[in-house]
Amino acid sequence: MHRRTVLGTLAASLLAPLPSISLSTTSPPNAEVYIIWPPDGAVIDGGKFWVRMGLRNMGIAPKGVDMANVGHHHLLIDTDLPPMDKEIPNDRNHLHFGAGETEARIELPPGxxxxxxxxxxxDHKPHDPPIYSRKITITVR
Incomplete structure (x- = not known):
């Protein structure tokens, strides 16, 4: 191969666009998210109730705020944790609180x-390491 061809190939590879890399936002190792209310095993009459959400060793900030050690809550209802390397889904099983809410009134059917x-x-992505609460069970009647 001629020297000019090798240099041209090298230059082209150096100037090629870089692949998109999605880096996770880091979190402190002692961060903890938890459900304040309702407690595990609660029986709720009527279906409408307040969920109160807590966070230790980090702060709450609305979506789009790019600061260290902050995030916002997502409530997972009747589902398992989503993939930790992708954006958290936004549907009836994955409620986003991107305005920085720490409590929300929700309604669930009996059961x-x-x-x-x-x-x-x-960006609605889990932190690294991910910060999630234990799963609780409630009954609506």
């Missing part, structure tokens, strides 16, 4: 339900 919190970063 047993599971609730779990997952903290998301400015």
């Amino acid at each position: 047993k339900h599971t609730l779990q919190l997952l903290l998301g970063d400015k």
Whole structure:
């Protein structure tokens, strides 16, 4: 191969666009997210109730805020944790609180339900390491 061809190939590879890399926002190792209310095993009459969400060793910020050690709540209802390397889904099983809410009034039909919190970063992605609560079970009657 001629020297000019090798240099041209090298230059082209150096100037090629870099692949998109999605880096997770880091979190402190002692961060903890938890459900304040309702407690595990609660029986709720009527279906409408307040969920109160807590966070230790980090702060709450609305979506889009790019600061260290902050995030916003996502409430997972009747579902397992989503993939930790992708944006948290936004549907009836994954409620986003991107305005920085720490409590929300929700309504669920009668029956047993599971609730779990997952903290998301400015882009609704889980932190690294991910910060999620234990899953609790409630009954609506």
